[in-house]
Amino acid sequence: MKAKDVLYGVIGCGEHAVRGHIQPGLGTGLSLAGVFDPVRENASRAASLSRTLVTHFVSAQALIESSEIEAVLIASPDIHHPDQLLAAVKADKHVLVDKPLAINAIGMVKVREALRLADRKDLVVSSCHPRRFDPPYIWMKRALPRLIRCFGAVVSVHLDFSYHKPQAMWKHRRSLLLDHFPHEIDYVTFLLGEARFRATRLHDGHDAYGVAGVRADGITFSFSGTRRLDQTVYPENIRVRFERGEITINTKTGEGWVNDHSNSRSETLSVQPTDYDVRFRRLMGNFVRAVRGREKSYLTRLDLVVNTESAVALAHQEHFNSLRR
The missing domain is CATH 3.40.50.720 (NAD(P)-binding Rossmann-like Domain)
Incomplete structure (x- = not known):
């Protein structure tokens, strides 16, 4: 029925x-x-x-x-x-x-x-x-155990985006960090699991932001993004650094690069690109x-609190530190 x-x-x-x-x-x-x-x-x-x-x-x-x-x-x-x-x-x-x-x-x-x-x-x-449901972001999550076996433990994660200029006037008074940091920190949690962290705001405006931080497990992260393009496009990049190599993926095209530090070799890879309808x-x-x-909601209550609370702190106080709790 x-x-x-x-x-x-x-x-x-x-x-x-x-x-x-x-x-x-x-x-x-x-x-x-x-x-x-x-x-x-x-x-x-x-x-x-x-x-x-x-x-x-x-x-x-x-x-x-x-x-x-x-x-x-x-x-x-x-x-x-x-x-x-x-x-x-x-x-x-x-x-x-x-x-x-x-x-x-x-x-x-x-x-x-x-x-x-x-x-x-x-x-x-x-x-x-929606990155939790997006093909290239899911690929990285599923491939992570295999990549760790090949290149060692994860050392750092960098996420970057470049979007079109905001059109609504109220968005010209908006913190891009408040708008977007919750996406980035949520994906790091999805990729690596929950961990306390500290982070510092490097820059925040209506059309650009940057944050860097470190988790309790020692993995560092950095996020950057701009809204300065004339075209309505949404290119995003994922870069994960391991002990002996790194993976970079352009999520819009699905093109990627594998750098093996042990032998100084690089090769390309191809994954399914971002599909907005699907995600x-x-x-x-x-x-x-x-x-x-x-089924359970894909976000826990803790996810909702941490994603929001950390963004609010960084937008208003420059620093966020849950390692002290």
């Missing part, structure tokens, strides 16, 4: 919500039932993607409180995430909230409260870290299956 679709509502119906969540969510067991966006054209565009009748709500709170809605996707501007997350959990809704979950310490308090309450109510709270469809599929109790 086919399970009923999970009826969900969307708060914030901009381009990312449409392309990264609503379209990939079609056919996964999610059914769009409600929308709210202060820009009516955005809400109408999102609603037009649904195969069923969609309610246009007059406010985010009205959507959250509606008995029609079982789950809420929060894709509003970052500043609203903590309050909307907490309100949704109080209203007994499962939540998929875009990152960052908070942008300051006050918001972080609300996020922690929401997660504690979600635990008591047995509600799913998830977020958007977001898998992410949305995990959310609906977690809501139905068929």
Whole structure:
């Protein structure tokens, strides 16, 4: 017997919500039932993607409180995430909230409260870290044991991206570190496992950021990224350094390079490149299956806290150190 679709509502119906969540969510067991966006054209565009009748709500709170809605996707501007997350959990809704979950310490308090309450109510709270579902990033994760046997232990991980210039004016006042560091630190955790770490902000602006740090296991990491391209493209690079070699992958093309330090030889490799449809469809599929109790959410409560708390600290205080705890 086919399970009923999970009826969900969307708060914030901009381009990312449409392309990264609503379209990939079609056919996964999610059914769009409600929308709210202060820009009516955005809400109408999102609603037009649904195969069923969609309610246009007059406010985010009205959507959250509606008995029609079982789950809420929060894709509003970052500043609203903590309050909307907490309100949704109080209203007994499962939540998929875009990152960052908070942008300051006050918001972080609300996020922690929401997660504690979600635990008591047995509600799913998830977020958007699609690299865990992306072919080249998965390839590196699966190949890691074999690479360690060939080249020795992991020494460092470097992640880099180069995106198009932000268009929305509010994004010109946004910390790129707050927006993107959660992605990078989440992938390092996915790749290597959980570990406490300390990190330092090297630079942060609306169109560039850099962070460097070290984990409790001694593995160092560095992240850098810019949003200065005129074209709407998303090239990303993964570089993992081992004791006796290193692997670099261009995730957009799937091209890679293997450098063997023992014999000074280099060779190319080819992996499946980034597939945005696949990674977001898998992410949305995990959310609906977690809501139905068929599998666990791909992010733990600890993942959500660490990814957000460390980004907030680095954006406001320059340093983050969980090694002292």
